Amino acid sequence: xxxxxxxxxxxxxxxxxxxxxxxxxxxxxxxxxxxxxxxxxxxxxxxxxxxxxxxxxxxxxxxxxxxxxxxxxxxxxxxxxxxxxxxxxxxxxxxxxxxxxxxxxxxxxxxxxxxxxxxxxxxxxxxxxxxxxxxxxxxxxxxxxxxxxxxxxxxxxxxxxxxxxxxxxxxxxxxxxxxxxxxxxxxxxxxxxxxxxxxxxxxxxxxxxxxxxxxxxxxxxxxxxxxxxxxxxxxxxxxxxxxxxxxxxxxxxxxxxxxxxxxxxxxxxxxxxxxxxxxxxxxxxxxxxxxxxxxxxxxxxxxxxxxxxxxxxxxxxxxxxxxxxxxxxxxxxxxxxxxxxxxxxxxxxxxxxxxxxxxxxxxxxxxxxxxxxxxxxxxxxxxxxxxxxxxxxxxxxxxxxxxxxxxxxxxxxxxxxxxx
Amino acid sequence: xxxxxxxxxxxxxxxxxxxxxxxxxxxxxxxxxxxxxxxxxxxxxxxxxxxxxxxxxxxxxxxxxxxxxxxxxxxxxxxxxxxxxxxxxxxxxxxxxxxxxxxxxxxxxxxxxxxxxxxxxxxxxxxxxxxxxxxxxxxxxxxxxxxxxxxxxxxxxxxxxxxxxxxxxxxxxxxxxxxxxxxxxxxxxxxxxxxxxxxxxxxxxxxxxxxxxxxxxxxxxxxxxxxxxxxxxxxxxxxxxxxxxxxxxxxxxxxxxxxxxxxxxxxxxxxxxxxxxxxxxxxxxxxxxxxxxxxxxxxxxx
Amino acid sequence: xxxxxxxxxxxxxxxxxxxxxxxxxxxxxxxxxxxxxxxxxxxxxxxxxxxxxxxxxxxxxxxxxxxxxxxxxxxxxxxxxxxxxxxxxxxxxxxxxxxxxxxxxxxxxxxxxxxxxxxxxxxxxxxxxxxxxxxxxxxxxxxxxxxxxxxxxxxxxxxxxxxxxxxxxxxxxxxxxxxxxxxxxxxxxxx
Numbered sequence: 001x002x003x004x005x006x007x008x009x010x011x012x013x014x015x016x017x018x019x020x021x022x023x024x025x026x027x028x029x030x031x032x033x034x035x036x037x038x039x040x041x042x043x044x045x046x047x048x049x050x051x052x053x054x055x056x057x058x059x060x061x062x063x064x065x066x067x068x069x070x071x072x073x074x075x076x077x078x079x080x081x082x083x084x085x086x087x088x089x090x091x092x093x094x095x096x097x098x099x100x101x102x103x104x105x106x107x108x109x110x111x112x113x114x115x116x117x118x119x120x121x122x123x124x125x126x127x128x129x130x131x132x133x134x135x136x137x138x139x140x141x142x143x144x145x146x147x148x149x150x151x152x153x154x155x156x157x158x159x160x161x162x163x164x165x166x167x168x169x170x171x172x173x174x175x176x177x178x179x180x181x182x183x184x185x186x187x188x189x190x191x192x193x194x195x196x197x198x199x200x201x202x203x204x205x206x207x208x209x210x211x212x213x214x215x216x217x218x219x220x221x222x223x224x225x226x227x228x229x230x231x232x233x234x235x236x237x238x239x240x241x242x243x244x245x246x247x248x249x250x251x252x253x254x255x256x257x258x259x260x261x262x263x264x265x266x267x268x269x270x271x272x273x274x275x276x277x278x279x280x281x282x283x284x285x286x287x288x289x290x291x292x293x294x295x296x297x298x299x300x301x302x303x304x305x306x307x308x309x310x311x312x313x314x315x316x317x318x319x320x321x322x323x324x325x326x327x328x329x330x331x332x333x334x335x336x337x338x339x340x341x342x343x344x345x346x347x348x349x350x351x352x353x354x355x356x357x358x359x360x361x362x363x364x365x366x367x368x369x370x371x372x373x374x375x376x377x378x379x380x381x382x383x384x385x386x387x388x389x390x391x392x393x394x395x396x397x398x399x400x401x402x403x404x405x406x407x408x409x410x411x412x413x414x415x416x417x418x419x420x
Numbered sequence: 421x422x423x424x425x426x427x428x429x430x431x432x433x434x435x436x437x438x439x440x441x442x443x444x445x446x447x448x449x450x451x452x453x454x455x456x457x458x459x460x461x462x463x464x465x466x467x468x469x470x471x472x473x474x475x476x477x478x479x480x481x482x483x484x485x486x487x488x489x490x491x492x493x494x495x496x497x498x499x500x501x502x503x504x505x506x507x508x509x510x511x512x513x514x515x516x517x518x519x520x521x522x523x524x525x526x527x528x529x530x531x532x533x534x535x536x537x538x539x540x541x542x543x544x545x546x547x548x549x550x551x552x553x554x555x556x557x558x559x560x561x562x563x564x565x566x567x568x569x570x571x572x573x574x575x576x577x578x579x580x581x582x583x584x585x586x587x588x589x590x591x592x593x594x595x596x597x598x599x600x601x602x603x604x605x606x607x608x609x610x611x612x613x614x615x616x617x618x619x620x621x622x623x624x625x626x627x628x629x630x631x632x633x634x635x636x637x638x639x640x641x642x643x644x645x646x647x648x649x650x651x652x653x654x655x656x657x658x659x660x661x662x663x664x665x666x667x668x669x670x671x672x673x674x675x676x677x678x679x680x681x682x683x684x685x686x687x688x689x690x691x692x693x694x695x696x697x698x699x700x701x702x703x704x705x706x707x708x709x710x711x712x713x714x715x716x717x718x719x720x721x722x
Numbered sequence: 723x724x725x726x727x728x729x730x731x732x733x734x735x736x737x738x739x740x741x742x743x744x745x746x747x748x749x750x751x752x753x754x755x756x757x758x759x760x761x762x763x764x765x766x767x768x769x770x771x772x773x774x775x776x777x778x779x780x781x782x783x784x785x786x787x788x789x790x791x792x793x794x795x796x797x798x799x800x801x802x803x804x805x806x807x808x809x810x811x812x813x814x815x816x817x818x819x820x821x822x823x824x825x826x827x828x829x830x831x832x833x834x835x836x837x838x839x840x841x842x843x844x845x846x847x848x849x850x851x852x853x854x855x856x857x858x859x860x861x862x863x864x865x866x867x868x869x870x871x872x873x874x875x876x877x878x879x880x881x882x883x884x885x886x887x888x889x890x891x892x893x894x895x896x897x898x899x900x901x902x903x904x905x906x907x908x909x910x911x912x913x
Contacts, residue, residue: 096822096825099822099826101826103830104826104829104830106833107829107830107832107833107834108829108833110833110836110837111829111832111833111836114836114840167829167832167833167836169825169826169828169829172825172828173821173825
């Protein structure tokens with residue numbers, strides 16, 4: 001499919017150009033209600049069309065070797081093979097929506113009629129909501145009733161918004177090309193569906209198999225697509241991360257699938273700090289930031305670049321694993337703050353000073369947090385770990401953990417009388 | 421149809437074989453064969469008409485006719501062959517089908533103290549599943565992975581029907597633990613100081629040293645660690661196994677140091693292969709002949 | 723050892739080049755088998771050997787292992803079945819479209835499903851409307867007829883409906899609408 005997408009992208013663009021240029025009457029009929037990009041493209045088109053082709057050759061259509069060389073000298077590589085470019089320049093350039101196939105056109109009519117109906121539903125639902133909001137609580141029948149009614153209506157409105165566009169082939173194409181606008185509910189819906197098909201399943205499997213869920217938080221139902229980068233390298237959930245790579249704080253790509261903005265708390269916890277005296281494991285908070293704003297369009301969060309005076313409570317500490325210790329799970333958790341209200345940063349900063357044994361469950365109880373996203377990577381002893389330990393002044397850098405020999409079972413002498 | 425033919429066939433043969441000798445037999449021993457006489461006479465009488473009498477007692481006939489007609493004897497014994505399926509009925513107690521017990525079942529009961537690797541349950545298939553701090557072997561044997569006390573339990577939250585075997589750390593610990601409770605683990609390690617100079621990337625200019633495993637017995641227990649091996653130039657070293665010798669890896673490199681090079685083996689060079697094979701055969705033949713000489717020499721001495 | 727072998731399975735095995743381990747214990751069965759396969763065997767042998775030469779690699783990762791153990795082993799039966807059904811002429815071929823064509827196909831597919839859903843919904847609504855209308859009429863009969871609901875009660879008595887005769891409308895298959903050609907006036911009873 002990737003090849004197809006790449007191959008047809010220029011074709012589509014090319015088609016759209018001629019479409020906007022040549023058939024203004026038809027454009028009126030089928031312009032999307034919220035697509036504003038066509039106009040801008042038209043302007044660009046008019047500018048470039050004033051020159052002849054050999055002056056400004058299009059890298060997607062150029063077939064002449066001399067023009068190609070000229071383009072290359074300018075630093076623009078022609079797109080695709082010459083054969084393909086020739087085919088593109090020879091094609092009829094009919095826009096996708098006007099392709100002369102009878103069944104397709106009939107299908108489009110059905111879909112457009114359905115869309116019109118859905119749009120009417122949306123407007124009527126909006127009016128209903130406005131009417132209900134205008135009512136006082138007594139008229140609506142109580143606080144709870146009004147609230148639940150509004151909630152149901154808004155859910156239905158979202159559903160209608162998605163349904164209005166879900167049958168549009170151009171929306172599908174745009175989403176597959178990765179050009180979907182996440183501020184629109186349809187693209188969020190498609191992205192969510194795609195995430196749940198595979199990536200979320202992998203994530204949930206990793207965090208349950210590696211016991212993040214009972215060890216760090218009680219339960220977690222991820223609704224955010226989280227990607228983690230150390231430097232430029234993307235980390236898969238549960239991957240072992242080189243100690244040198246993890247000295248710097250990671251970057252996050254948090255994709256929300258709901259509209260609006262949310263304030264979240266981000267915590268990175270190591271749940272496998274060995275404790276030799278107790279013969280068990282401790283917790284350590286490697287990073288804690290509160291009041292981090294995320295939304296569907298604002299997805300990038302660089303943990304190292306967050307403002308330290310208003311968000312970062314505990315700055316990043318590189319994860320370390322002593323020589324011989326079992327691997328350390330570093331779980332990154334994204335908590336939703338209650339009703340997206342900001343927490344009191346100064347109070348938290350004053351209170352949460354100790355990193356050791358600061359449990360996520362405690363934080364959840366104190367600040368009413370709810371986990372909505374999780375991620376996991378692991379650390380173990382590697383060649384550069386000792387240097388990392390030295391550079392951060394880790395006290396037990398020169399201590400190695402060795403397996404304790406298990407005591408044997410006491411020798412039980414069989415009863416000789418029985419044996420005889 | 422089928423039956424009559426099957427019954428008839430032996431009689432035809434019988435008839436052919438007996439014809440010259442029956443009369444003689446009858447005349448020899450009339451007193452012994454008094455009971456058989458009417459039947460025999462019936463046979464002789466029927467021989468011409470070839471009609472069958474089905475009531476011939478076959479065993480008696482064989483006994484009667486055995487000395488005189490060997491061909492008939494073999495024929496009749498063929499008729500009486502016993503197949504393998506019938507032979508197995510012979511043994512009364514069926515020892516061959518009753519194998520020894522496999523000593524399956526619980527090896528440690530609930531509440532018993534176990535150490536890592538201790539076998540708790542032997543089974544065929546998964547009658548029991550490994551729970552907390554337990555593992556399952558290749559033949560579904562349940563063994564403990566931590567030292568503690570054995571628990572046999574059900575965990576409906578995990579699986580509605582499976583029975584589990586687990587190990588808890590305390591004598592009065594309980595299983596199953598709640599689903600959302602923090603897992604209880606033990607570190608099971610001791611902290612030992614190590615020399616950072618041994619780390620591989622600390623001194624990259626140094627040659628990577630080979631190491632030998634040595635066991636160190638202290639009060640806490642035995643720890644197994646590695647010590648750096650001595651350099652090759654220093655001669656023979658005292659090695660594990662109580663001998664002064666070179667390290668194994670350096671023995672393996674003797675040829676390399678001596679500059680011995682072997683020809684690259686080519687599969688297509690059948691001429692060389694044939695010569696080698698021939699040489700090997702010659703050598704074997706020589707050795708064999710030497711052995712034979714030795715043996716014969718010894719025999720001659722004796 | 724395969725002692726019982728249905729002729730269908732045997733012919734399948736012949737088609738998919740599964741060697742049969744025929745034993746001499748049942749010469750009659752093998753003879754029958756060979757007679758059964760005989761005609762197709764000779765004709766297909768040449769073509770199958772050519773195909774086998776090209777496809778020496780099985781769809782399996784264990785081929786090397788089986789080779790090492792020595793001797794030819796029968797390919798996995800599941801693979802045989804998959805191959806059978808994949809290449810069966812009744813199996814529809816996979817849709818391999820260019821992107822635009824796929825999108826067109828998808829559009830038509832969605833529209834068709836949408837249309838069907840709309841029809842289903844309309845039909846459902848119509849049934850609902852009819853039901854409510856009948857209910858309202860009955861209610862009217864019960865309360866508005868002025869006879870204290872006697873007529874309604876009489877009409878609601880359902881006893882004896884199926885006793886003497888079977889209702890004629892159940893004599894044929896019930897359809898949504900009359901047939902397209904209506905009444906066949908030329909029909910005559912057969913003699």
